[in-house]
Amino acid sequence: GAVVSQHPSRVICKSGTSVKIECRSLDFQATTMFWYRQFPKQSLMLMATSNEGSKATYEQGVEKDKFLINHASLTLSTLTVTSAHPEDSSFYICSAREGLAGGPYNEQFFGPGTRLTVL
Amino acid sequence: AQTVTQSQPEMSVQEAETVTLSCTYDTSESDYYLFWYKQPPSRQMILVIRQEAYKQQNATENRFSVNFQKAAKSFSLKISDSQLGDAAMYFCASNPYGNQFYFGTGTSLTVIP
Secondary structure, eight states, rough: OOOOOEOOOOOEOTTOOOEEEEEEEEESSSSSEEEEEEEETTEEEEEEEEETTTTOOOOOOOOOOTTTEEEEEEEEEEEEEEEGGGGEEEEEEEEEOOOOOSOOOOOOOOOOOEEEOOO | OEEEOOOOHHHHHEETEEEEOOOOOOOOSSSSSEEEEEEEETTEEEEEEEEEETTOOOOOOTTTTEEEEETTTEEEEOOSOOOOOOOOOOOOOOOEETOOOOOOOOOEEEEEE
């Protein structure tokens, strides 16, 4: 299957700082990328859907000014956690899909995740 | 919105035996896909098996097979000849025609040597 990478795999930052997480599709063009958050021993919760060249669509309860998403190219989406606080500590996972929603099925591929720890 | 329910937070199976993980879902979509993903301690999501809702035939992938009951909105995963490497968290997910995934709460599978 296709490969999706995330960088960094692990980051520790101080409270109040901003952290950027990158999600790249390595061998395909991802028109849509999804960002999930996963707390320990819990399921993946969708945070936002990002389409290349347009604004991200955030799920209810997700602060768009705190979690900035940029999908500037067909192979890269970034999630920036602004003014991070300890409660933002979590595991963040992206997935990428080739093709458009509603069209023929295009498999989604998950990145390996980024563990964020805010001190 | 769609909901996916996994009623078994934890399951265990003896090595070489068979185990079935349960999943039910609720959707108003006519076209959708159903998945089982495995998440080992590394946290990487690994696709186990996929079922297209319009297909009546149950999907199989080597030791993994599903029992898809569309009318009952049930999608269980059967793992045959369980191996130690099968130990992981298993997530059931629905995916309405290529859009976002809706995940269940997961089932932690332990394989006993």
